[in-house]
Every structure is written in structure tokens, then in C-alpha cells.
Amino acid sequence: MKQIIVASFILLLLVPETMFxxxxxxxxxxxxxxxxxxxxxxxxxxxxxxxSRSGVAVGAYIEWLQIPVLSISTEFQYLQxxxxxxxxxxTDGPVYYSVSPQLDYLSIPVLAKLxxxxxxxxxxxxxxxxxxxxxxxxxxxxxxxxxDHLETSEIGGTVGLGLxxxxxxxxxxxxxxxxxxxFEDTFSAFYRTIRNRSLEILLTLSI
Numbered sequence: 001m002k003q004i005i006v007a008s009f010i011l012l013l014l015v016p017e018t019m020f021x022x023x024x025x026x027x028x029x030x031x032x033x034x035x036x037x038x039x040x041x042x043x044x045x046x047x048x049x050x051x052s053r054s055g056v057a058v059g060a061y062i063e064w065l066q067i068p069v070l071s072i073s074t075e076f077q078y079l080q081x082x083x084x085x086x087x088x089x090x091t092d093g094p095v096y097y098s099v100s101p102q103l104d105y106l107s108i109p110v111l112a113k114l115x116x117x118x119x120x121x122x123x124x125x126x127x128x129x130x131x132x133x134x135x136x137x138x139x140x141x142x143x144x145x146x147x148d149h150l151e152t153s154e155i156g157g158t159v160g161l162g163l164x165x166x167x168x169x170x171x172x173x174x175x176x177x178x179x180x181x182x183f184e185d186t187f188s189a190f191y192r193t194i195r196n197r198s199l200e201i202l203l204t205l206s207i
Contacts, residue, residue, distance in 0.1 A: 025071050026063040028206030030176070033057070036103075036198040038083035042191065048085065053100040055080025057200055059107075069115055073126065077107040078135075081196055101147055103196075104135040109158050109180075122172070126160040130180060132196075146187055146194070154196070156182040164204065174204040 034055040040048035059077030084100040111128035132154050139147035160178030167173050178200040187194040 023064050023066065024062060025066055026172070026206045028061050028063070028172075028204055029059070030061060030075070030077070030202045030204045031056070031058040032176075032200060032202035034080055034198050034200050036081040036083070036196070038081075038186075039193075039195045039197070040083075040085075041193040041195070043193070044191070048192070050083050050085045053082045053084045053102070055082065055102065057202060061206075063113065063206070068117070071113045071115065073109070073111045073113050075107070075109045075111070077109070079105045079107045079132070079198070079200075081105055081198055101143070102138040103147075103150070104138075106133045106135055107131070107180075108133075111158060111160075120166050122164040122174075124162050124164070126158065126162065126176070126178065128158060130156045130158050132156060132182070134186075146192065149187060150194075151184070151186045154182045154184055154186055156180055156184075156196070160200075162204070164206070170207050172204070172206045174206070176200070176202040176204060178202065 034057045035052050036055055037052045038050055040050055042048065057077055057079050059075055061073050061075040064072040064074070081103045082101050084098060107130055109128060109130040111126045113124050113126055115122050115124040134150060134152045137147045137150060158178055158180040160176055162174055162176035164172040164174035179197075180200065181197040182195050185193045185195050
């Protein structure tokens with residue numbers, strides 16, 4: 001069922017712009033920083049202690065619907081996610097070292113955009129689902145089995161706030177703050193479950 005849902009959304013995103021150009025409101029680019037985390041849960045004990053790792057995000061988007069207040073933003077993003085933890089080593093005694101495995105994703109958010117427009121600026125709220133596809137897993141942690149058996153796709157959600165400013169008509173420069181979380185585990189076994197989440201701070205440029 002998940003594959004059918006994802007395939008249907010991608011098909012809609014790939015419909016040629018020339019079929020309904022009047023529906024396109026803006027085209028743009030986004031780039032910025034990602035603060036990523038993973039929750040390492042355990043059904044038989046406390047969560048494994050983890051902290052965040054930083055990464056980058058870069059992508060493009062199409063904003064649909066030429067109507068007041070509401071539009072739809074479909075995006076294609078490259079995101080660096082992952083986690084930081086201090087696993088230690090039995091041979092090191094009390095000495096510990098920090099490791100930050102990196103997970104690279106292609107992310108496709110489909111977000112409702114509720115706007116308040118003025119002549120010089122536009123404030124908005126974003127909310128909607130996202131579809132993430134694992135591109136590469138770079139593991140330096142000693143948890144090779146886990147990172148070799150991550151789910152290759154996951155469905156999640158995003159909420160955010162943003163502000164666009166008019167530069168030279170029709171160019172807009174903006175900033176966004178977004179929180180994204182997965183609705184399903186990226187790894188699941190009898191001894192461990194892992195789920196992604198991230199905070200994204202993005203600069204936007206659109207026409």
C-alpha cells in the first residue's frame with residue numbers, strides 16, 4: 001500500500017507543466033541547514049542515548065494554485081540526516097568517542113501552504129506529508145548491521161513557518177523553519193527500533 005501511495009504522488013508531480021500552466025503560482029529553490037536526530041527505542045529497556053547531527057538541505061519546488069490564502073508546494077530535496085552517539089569500546093575502558101553516521105535522502109514533501117499576503121511580504125504556514133527515499137548510508141559507528149538494513153523509504157510529515165520578501169518583481173527571497181518526523185520506523189527488530197526526525201532552517205528564492 002505504501003508503494004502505491006508513493007507512486008501515485010510521484011506521478012502527479014511529474015505531470016508536465018504545459019498541461020495546466022495556469023495552475024502554477026511560483027517556481028523556486030531552497031537550501032539551508034538540517035539538525036537531524038534519531039530515536040533509538042528498545043521494547044525491553046530505556047532508549048539508547050543519542051543526540052543530533054548537522055547536515056545540509058538543497059532542493060527545488062513548484063507552488064500550485066492561483067488563489068488567495070491557499071497554495072500547494074511540491075518539493076524535491078536532498079537531505080542529510082543521521083544521528084550522533086557515543087558507543088564506547090570494551091577495549092578502551094572508560095574512553096569514549098563520538099560518531100555521527102550520515103544518511104542521505106531524496107525527500108518529496110507535498111505541503112499545504114496557508115498564506116497571508118501583503119504588497120511587500122508573505123507570511124505562511126506549511127503542513128503536509130513527505131516521502132523520503134534513502135540514497136546512501138555512511139556508517140562510522142560500529143553498528144554496521146543496523147545501517148546496512150535500514151528501510152529504503154519512509155512516510156512522514158512536516159510542519160513549518162515561513163516569510164517571503166519581495167526583492168525585484170517577481171523575485172521573492174524568504175526563510176523557513178520546519179520540523180519533520182517519520183510516521184514509521186526506519187529500522188525495526190526485536191531489540192531495537194529507530195525513527196528519524198529533523199529541524200530544517202532554509203533560505204528560499206522564487207519567481
